[in-house]
Amino acid sequence: MYCGGVIHKGEKYQRSTNLYNGTVYDWVTHDKCEEIAELLDMYRRTWDDGLTADGFGEFVWDAICDFFPDSDEACDMSTEERVDWLLAHKDKL
């Protein structure tokens, strides 16, 4: 749900059931998105509503701009592809 991508059959993911304003909803996220959220310290840097998909996308994009300013290849990627890309380069984060 963070990256907006599809969780494929057999792919690792996490599911949490939350109660918000009397409504129960499921939050499902890829393990890799969870990993990137922790790597980039998103939870500590997010206020109010918690981490949303929009916020997640911005953190991911900001990280690419901050750490890899010369990289053009990430421009046309979806958020999910950027997550994959960041994880492939996480030793530089």
Ligand SMILES: [Zn+2]
């Ligand atoms: Zn994801």
